[in-house]
Amino acid sequence: MKTNFLKLGLALVAILTFSLGNAQQTTGDVGKGEDVSQASVLNGTIRVIDNKGTKKFLQVQNGLTILTDATPDGGYVSTWQLGGTLTNDTYITADGNAFALDGLSLETGAASTNAVDAENAQGGGATGTGWTILVRDEATGETRKILATDIIQSGQEAFTATAGQTAFPLTGAPVLPAFAQVYVYRNGAKLVAGTDYTVAASTVTLTPTAPAPNDWAVLAGDVIEVHFVK
Incomplete structure (x- = not known):
């Protein structure tokens, strides 16, 4: 008799099934094989006995679910599966091993x-x-x-310059990235980053000091356009 109870306990422990359906099942029955299950207890405990007849209990918590089917052919079937509520902080240490999820759909x-x-x-x-x-x-x-x-954050703003104007603070005072990520155009022509303009905080400052024949000046009515990506 003790041997039969031990076999039953070991069989219950051995049934570890992970659901791979379209939706995670966290309520109801999980039948044995193709059997159709009926009423059961969700997240209950399972009582087993060891080879000396001592009663012990098995249960799950912290992100796992147990479904117990009391009406399959051949006796009780309890199934452990992924899915549930984390009740404690949980850490998995990869320790140099791959940790991956396969079969993920492409998000479009x-x-x-x-x-x-x-x-x-x-x-x-x-x-x-x-x-x-x-x-x-x-x-x-x-x-x-x-x-x-x-x-990725980006922005764009255009200004109509006054004669000799060099400072162009952006509306809303966004913190600009390095000048290499800020693109400035004068009347549609791109200026050279770090040479024709500098960037500080939310302001672009033009530096029209290039020697001839590349010298230039900000004229009244010039359209200064600023783009940035960060």
């Missing part, structure tokens, strides 16, 4: 413009649309999400 939709904090993709909470980008917080290792617009 529009980037999100209304992503929210703690969004629940399974419903029941705040939701947004489109896609975001996952990043790693180097201080904590935590995975977070950011908008695509946070990766």
Whole structure:
């Protein structure tokens, strides 16, 4: 009799199944093979006995789900699977080994413009649309999400110059990147970065001091156009 109970306990422990369907199942039954399951207990505990008859219990938590089907042919079937709620901080150490997700679909939709904090993709909470980008917080290792617009920012502004004007502060005072990422045009002709203009904070300053025959001056009515990418 003890041997039979031990075999039952070991069989329950050995059934570790990960769901690969279109949607993660976190409620209901998981049948054995092709059997159709019925009512069961979600995230309950499983009682087993060891070879000395001592009662022990198995359970899951922290991001895993257990589904117990009490009505399959041949006895109880309990299935462990990925999916659930993290109840503690969780870390996986790659330690030089590859950690990857295969089979991911290619995203072709529009980037999100209304992503929210703690969004629940399974419903029941705040939701947004489109896609975001996952990043790693180097201080904590935590995975977070950011908008695509946070990766690359750009801007453009045009000015009509007065005679001799050299300073052109951008509206809204955006912090400009290095001058190599700022492109300035005078009446449609591109000026040379670091030679014809410099950049500081949110202001582009023209430096029309080139010697002849490349000398030039800012005239009244010149259109100075500034583009930047960062």
